Amino acid sequence: MHPVNWAILVTYIAYVLWDGIRRSKDTDNIEGYFLANRSLPWWAVGLSVMATQLSAVTMIGTTGQGATDGLRFIQLYFGLPLAMVILGVTLVPLLHGAKVFTAYEFLEKRFDAKTRSLTAFLFLLSRGMSCGTIIAAPSVVFSAIFGWDMTWSVAMIGIPTVLYTMIGGVQAVTWADVKQMVLIVLALLAVVIVLLVKIPVSPVDALELAGATGRLQVFDFSWDLTQTYTFWSGIIGGTFLMLSYFGTDQSQVQRHLTAKSVDDARTSLMMSAYWKIPLQALVLIVGVLVWVFYLFVPGPMLWNPVAERQVQAEAPAEFNALQARYVDAWNIRTQDARAAVAGDHGVDSEVTRPDREALIESEAAVNAVRAEALALVTQVTGAPSRDVNYIIPRFVLDWLPLGLAGIFIAGVIAAAMSSIASELNSLSTATVIDFYRRWWRPEGSPPHLLRVSKIATGLWGLFACVVATYAANLGSLIEVVNRFGSFFYGSILGVFLLAMIPRTNGPGAFFGLLAGMGVVASVHFGLPEVAFLWHNVIGAVTVLTVGVLVSAVSPRPASA
Amino acid sequence: MHGLTHPRMAHVTPPTDARTRYRVTAARVFAVQIATLLLLWWLQVTFAR
Numbered sequence: 001m002h003p004v005n006w007a008i009l010v011t012y013i014a015y016v017l018w019d020g021i022r023r024s025k026d027t028d029n030i031e032g033y034f035l036a037n038r039s040l041p042w043w044a045v046g047l048s049v050m051a052t053q054l055s056a057v058t059m060i061g062t063t064g065q066g067a068t069d070g071l072r073f074i075q076l077y078f079g080l081p082l083a084m085v086i087l088g089v090t091l092v093p094l095l096h097g098a099k100v101f102t103a104y105e106f107l108e109k110r111f112d113a114k115t116r117s118l119t120a121f122l123f124l125l126s127r128g129m130s131c132g133t134i135i136a137a138p139s140v141v142f143s144a145i146f147g148w149d150m151t152w153s154v155a156m157i158g159i160p161t162v163l164y165t166m167i168g169g170v171q172a173v174t175w176a177d178v179k180q181m182v183l184i185v186l187a188l189l190a191v192v193i194v195l196l197v198k199i200p201v202s203p204v205d206a207l208e209l210a211g212a213t214g215r216l217q218v219f220d221f222s223w224d225l226t227q228t229y230t231f232w233s234g235i236i237g238g239t240f241l242m243l244s245y246f247g248t249d250q251s252q253v254q255r256h257l258t259a260k261s262v263d264d265a266r267t268s269l270m271m272s273a274y275w276k277i278p279l280q281a282l283v284l285i286v287g288v289l290v291w292v293f294y295l296f297v298p299g300p301m302l303w304n305p306v307a308e309r310q311v312q313a314e315a316p317a318e319f320n321a322l323q324a325r326y327v328d329a330w331n332i333r334t335q336d337a338r339a340a341v342a343g344d345h346g347v348d349s350e351v352t353r354p355d356r357e358a359l360i361e362s363e364a365a366v367n368a369v370r371a372e373a374l375a376l377v378t379q380v381t382g383a384p385s386r387d388v389n390y391i392i393p394r395f396v397l398d399w400l401p402l403g404l405a406g407i408f409i410a411g412v413i414a415a416a417m418s419s420i421a422s423e424l425n426s427l428s429t430a431t432v433i434d435f436y437r438r439w440w441r442p443e444g445s446p447p448h449l450l451r452v453s454k455i456a457t458g459l460w461g462l463f464a465c466v467v468a469t470y471a472a473n474l475g476s477l478i479e480v481v482n483r484f485g486s487f488f489y490g491s492i493l494g495v496f497l498l499a500m501i502p503r504t505n506g507p508g509a510f511f512g513l514l515a516g517m518g519v520v521a522s523v524h525f526g527l528p529e530v531a532f533l534w535h536n537v538i539g540a541v542t543v544l545t546v547g548v549l550v551s552a553v554s555p556r557p558a559s560a
Numbered sequence: 561m562h563g564l565t566h567p568r569m570a571h572v573t574p575p576t577d578a579r580t581r582y583r584v585t586a587a588r589v590f591a592v593q594i595a596t597l598l599l600l601w602w603l604q605v606t607f608a609r
Contacts, residue, residue: 071600081593085586211607218600266582273589277596 001146001397005406012183012410013160016417019179020164020172029446033169033453034101034429035258042264044178046271049246049255050279051177051418053272054184056138058283059412064388066287070215074280075229076533079238083246084273086239088266091247091496096262101433102426103253103496110499112506113438118513119495120434122488123250124427128460131423132467137389138416139468144306145393154468157416162461165421166454170258173421180414187411188282190404191396195289198399199296205341206292212340212356213363215288226529237533240540244493246272250426290395295337297399301326301370303390307377314380322376326369333362420464428457487524490536491516494543501544504551512547516540 001009027033065073091103098106104123108116139153164172199206210216220230227233246252246269259265301323302308311319340355377385396408432453437444444452494516498504516539523530523538 071603074600078597081589085589088582088586207603207607211603216603216607218604263578266585270585270589274592277593281596281600 001405001409002402004402005409008403008406009410009413012414013156016176016179016414017160017164020168020176023164023168023171023175027169027171028450030101030432030449030453032171033450034254034425034433036170036174038258039260040174040258040264042259042267043271044174045255045259045264045268047181048174048177048258048418048422049252049268050272050275051181051184051415052251052255052422053245053276053419054181054279054415055134055419056412056416057134059184059188059415060138060141060392061389062280062283063287063290064391066215066284067291067391068287068388070210070213070288071218071281071284072220072229074218074277074284075220075231075234076238077242077277077280078231078234079236079240080242080276081273082235083239083242084269086243087247087269090500092256092265092269093262094500095253095257096259096265101257102250102430103248104250104430104434107495107499107509108438111495111509115495115506115509115513116434117438118510119248119492120250120430122492123430126488127249127251127423127427128463129467131420131427131460131464133471134416134419134423135464135468136471138412140471141389141393144304144390145397151469154465157413158420158461158465158468161417161420162424162458162465165424166457166461169453170254170425173425174255174258176421177418180418183407183414184411184418185279185282187408188286191286191400191408192282192289194400194404195286195293199289199293201292201296201341206289208341209292209295209337209359210288212359215291225534226531228531228533233531233533237531237535237537240490240493240536241533244489244536244540248492248496250430251423254426254429255422287392290392293395293399295334298327298330300394301373302377303387303394304377304385305390305394307381307383307385307387311373311377311380315376318376319373322369322373326366326373329362329365329369333359333366336362424457424460424464427460428453431456431460486532486535487520488513488517488539490539491520491543493536494540494547497540497544498547498551501548504547505554507554508547508549508551509543511550512543512545515546516543 027036031037062073095103095106098109100106100109102120104116104120107119135154135158139150139157142148142153142156143150164176196203196206201209207216220227221232222230223232224230225233246256256265256268259268300308302311336355336359340359342355374385374387377383377387393409393412396405400408432449436452436456437449441448441452491513495509495513498509498512519542520535520539523535
């Protein structure tokens with residue numbers, strides 16, 4: 001990478017670190033350290049909520065998905081605005097009114113200690129591992145693209161984040177999120193502008209080319225439960241997923257608990273309700289435009305440079321044969337793309353329609369050669385060959401002007417840091433509030449608890465960095481944990497929904513939660529083809545049903 | 561009895577003027593979402609042939 005890009009990256013990391021550390025002046029007790037004394041304005045909280053959700057995977061994985069699959073992924077977010085409106089009149093005022101540090105603390109006030117401890121434990125288990133994968137995803141890509149050692153990549157992202165989160169607490173996390181979110185959006189907009197300038201056809205023609213190959217196909221109205229992204233899974237399953245994520249996951253709940261009033265908390269969530277879908281469209285459109293760009297500019301057959309070099313070295317004959325076929329297929333596709341947009345912008349034109357069909361065929365031919373090349377990668381390396389995550393970083397380094405590449409890489413690191421910081425902060429909160437203070441040191445002095453909170457943040461950061469460093473070897477374990485996470489996400493939402501139903505009780509919540517997780521696990525293993533978004537609906541409905549029934553038959557405590 | 565009007569949840573129910581304001585906000589959110597979806601639909605039907 002050019003020294004100017006390096007300078008931008010180093011300046012960004014140094015600034016975030018300095019800005020985060022100076023926030024520590026305002027945190028001298030755990031209410032300040034974890035909740036900023038419930039004093040933050042809605043716009044800062046709102047940007048923090050968005051920055052927490054948007055990780056480096058969005059910047060490099062989702063953009064890559066836009067290049068290969070187009071816009072259909074956006075359907076996942078169709079339920080988000082509805083979820084935010086529902087949360088504004090249910091869990092947000094409920095949690096604020098209860099004056100809690102964690103969402104799980106509320107469950108003890110409403111139900112019992114074992115329900116609180118179980119939900120908090122499930123949160124720690126899943127978020128602890130996911131924090132590692134959030135660091136690992138960009139680190140793996142940077143290692144391959146820049147040739148860095150994995151440990152160095154992890155350290156560059158992980159260490160500054162752990163330091164500012166540990167020292168500055170939620171104040172540092174939130175104000176860093178604000179600046180990181182601005183950087184991320186500016187980086188995405190800059191890439192779109194550069195692409196529009198560099199693509200040798202008009203923006204309308206670029207959209208026609210993307211549309212001809214199905215990349216602008218957003219809506220799938222089928223009721224096929226095996227399809228992950230459909231309009232209905234997005235609206236129904238997505239609503240349950242977003243209710244659970246924003247309403248019961250401590251990494252998000254802690255964002256809106258820092259707002260200075262219920263109104264500010266509600267308004268902060270409305271920011272996502274308004275902007276999440278357009279922002280996600282922007283992310284996917286970056287990928288779509290990068291695909292259009294590579295219609296006219298030769299791109300690599302394999303996007304992962306490490307895999308490319310390895311295959312070239314170990315199977316040169318097969319690689320060269322595939323490379324020759326790839327160049328031929330790419331040349332034909334380029335000719336077809338030029339023909340499809342030459343001299344006619346009418347989408348229903350009789351002239352362009354046959355050319356569009358030719359483009360679809362030549363696109364399929366390019367993809368077929370790539371599929372063979374990816375199979376060769378798996379054969380040679382013995383590792384998964386999916387290389388979607390490498391498309392955007394390679395475009396950025398090869399084609400963005402000097403300085404802008406550094407800004408985009410800083411944007412990717414900002415996206416990673418903002419998610420990791422919020423997760424570390426919430427992991428520490430749940431550890432200290434739901435376990436340490438609840439079970440071991442209820443009478444701990446404020447300075448003692450603050451010291452323990454900082455140590456907990458540091459230890460979770462260390463754990464996440466270790467998981468990230470060994471992510472490649474822990475692959476199957478991480479997958480198991482993520483799968484386990486999907487078993488209880490909807491079920492935890494069910495417990496919170498149950499809390500809003502009168503006459504439900506602790507045994508109902510606890511056994512409802514166990515039943516919900518069990519049913520989702522049964523569906524996952526018995527009907528593996530059912531898409532994961534529906535698991536959230538199944539889990540929540542099971543908990544509600546079992547919870548109400550168990551509450552009805554179990555004896556009520558005398559104090560209720 | 562509705563969950564949010566139960567005495568234990570009384571603090572959750574916003575006062576009337578706040579409730580009206582929230583309804584307006586919710587209506588705005590849905591209007592923006594419908595407009596966004598219509599724009600995406602227009603993109604799809606115009607270019608995705």
